[in-house]
Amino acid sequence: MQPMLNIAIRAARAAGDYISRQVNNIPNLEIESKSTNDFVTQVDRMAEAKIIETLLKAYPDHSILAEESGKSGDSDYQWIIDPLDGTTNFLHGFPHFAVSIALAHKGRLEQAVIYDPMKQELFCASKGEGATVNNKRIRVTKPATTEGALLGTGFPFRAKHHFPAYQGMFNEFFKSAADVRRAGSAALDLAYVAAGRLDGFWEIGLQPWDMAAGVLLIREAGGLIGDFNGDDKYLENGNIVAGNPKLFADMIRKLQPHLTAELKS
Ligand code: 2AM
Ligand code: CA
Numbered sequence: 001m002q003p004m005l006n007i008a009i010r011a012a013r014a015a016g017d018y019i020s021r022q023v024n025n026i027p028n029l030e031i032e033s034k035s036t037n038d039f040v041t042q043v044d045r046m047a048e049a050k051i052i053e054t055l056l057k058a059y060p061d062h063s064i065l066a067e068e069s070g071k072s073g074d075s076d077y078q079w080i081i082d083p084l085d086g087t088t089n090f091l092h093g094f095p096h097f098a099v100s101i102a103l104a105h106k107g108r109l110e111q112a113v114i115y116d117p118m119k120q121e122l123f124c125a126s127k128g129e130g131a132t133v134n135n136k137r138i139r140v141t142k143p144a145t146t147e148g149a150l151l152g153t154g155f156p157f158r159a160k161h162h163f164p165a166y167q168g169m170f171n172e173f174f175k176s177a178a179d180v181r182r183a184g185s186a187a188l189d190l191a192y193v194a195a196g197r198l199d200g201f202w203e204i205g206l207q208p209w210d211m212a213a214g215v216l217l218i219r220e221a222g223g224l225i226g227d228f229n230g231d232d233k234y235l236e237n238g239n240i241v242a243g244n245p246k247l248f249a250d251m252i253r254k255l256q257p258h259l260t261a262e263l264k265s
Contacts, residue, residue, distance in 0.1 A: 002126045004059075004103055008079075008113040009122065011054035012099045015047040015083055016117030019090070019099070023118075026093055038158055039087050044068055048083035051101060055079050067209045078104045082209035086185030095119075100187035102212035112213035112220075114191045123191040123217055131194050131220035138195040140223035144246035146176045146254065149199035152189040153182055156204040166204055168258035173202075173251070190214020193242050194221035200243030200251055204263065208235045214242075224248040228255050228263055239263060 022029075022043045029041045048068045055062065063073030066081040079101060084090055086097030095118040103111040112131075114123040123138075125131040131138050143149045151173055156162040174180055181198065183189060186206050192198045194217035211234065215225050225242045227234040230252040234240045241251050 002111060002129075005111045005113070005124060005126050007055060007058045008101045008103060008111055009115075009124065011051040012101050012113045012115040012122070014054055015051045015099045016115040018050060019043060019047050019084055019097070020117040023090070023093060023095075026091060029091075031091060036158065039091060040068060041087070041091070043090070044084045044087060047099065048081060051081055051083055051099070052079075055101075065208065067207065076106045080104060080209050080212040082187060082207075082213075085187035085210055086183075089184045094184070096183050096188060097185050098188045098191070100209065100213040102216060104212070109212060109216040109219075112216035114187050114213050114217065116188060116191075121191075123194065123213075125194075125213075125217045125220040127216065127220070129220070131217045133191075133195050138217075138221050140193060140218065140221050140244045141196045141199045141247075142244060143199050144244075145250040146173055146200065146247065148178045149176075149247065151177045151180050152192060152198040152201040153180055154184070154186055154189070154203040154206070155182060159205045162204045162260075162263070165258055165260045165263055169202065169255055172254050172258060186210040187214050190242060191217055193223060194218045196221075200241070200247050202241045202251060202255070204239050206234075206238045206240055211235065211240060218242050226252065228252070228259055237265070 063075045063078040082100040090097045099115045101113045110127045112125040123133050189201050193201050224245045227239045
């Protein structure tokens with residue numbers, strides 16, 4: 001196994017084990033609001049510190065981009081970290097959240113780990129070597145269109161001015177899909193697309209740390225990711241569509257009538 005993936009797994013497990021122990025302590029946590037509906041606790045911060053400590057112990061020169069502490073370092077290697085994706089679920093004891101860690105080299109994603117500490121599922125990918133869950137190979141599903149598909153999504157709860165456009169997209173997909181799931185952790189949604197548990201996924205306004213590891217997992221599982229134009233600017237604009245190559249193309253086509261000028265750029 002890739003040594004850098006190994007270190008990422010060690011970091012993700014340390015953070016995930018800590019987070020799952022803290023589930024019993026939720027009523028005592030001090031919850032801060034970073035902005036409307038955007039919460040953070042000492043658990044997010046402590047988990048992030050554990051991850052960064054593990055990574056920098058092995059690779060002291062590497063750069064970091066992390067949800068709670070931001071950017072540091074100046075290396076071609078950058079770790080992109082979401083210590084607790086699905087914080088709102090965690091705060092409610094809704095057992096669906098994950099640690100997400102990706103490594104980019106010169107801007108190209110090379111390693112990815114998403115760890116669900118409640119279900120003890122470890123999703124991993126290394127560039128060119130495929131994707132796995134608990135060491136079993138995973139692949140995206142085969143449907144060519146949204147007809148009868150199970151789609152995942154997230155609501156634009158922090159950017160509510162997008163809600164009318166989002167409703168248009170939802171109506172469009174809901175017409176043809178078998179159903180739509182909104183589980184509250186973008187990282188796990190992407191891992192589930194990679195694992196064939198969801199056929200496709202779309203969301204408006206994600207952050208790079210919500211997506212980075214999931215993007216490599218999906219690519220290595222045979223899927224495609226793009227923004228709403230089908231381009232690769234999702235890490236910049238935060239808008240993401242994912243699925244097998246045919247379903248991806250069908251979703252991009254169906255989204256077009258619902259895009260505002262802001263969502264097209
Ligand atoms: P978080 O729990 O780390 O904040 C829920 O829709 C999922 O999307 C979560 O993974 C949440 O990450 C993430 N998310 C981040 N920013 C968002 C935004 N502006 N709108 C919707 N979801 C967002
Ligand atoms: Ca997140």
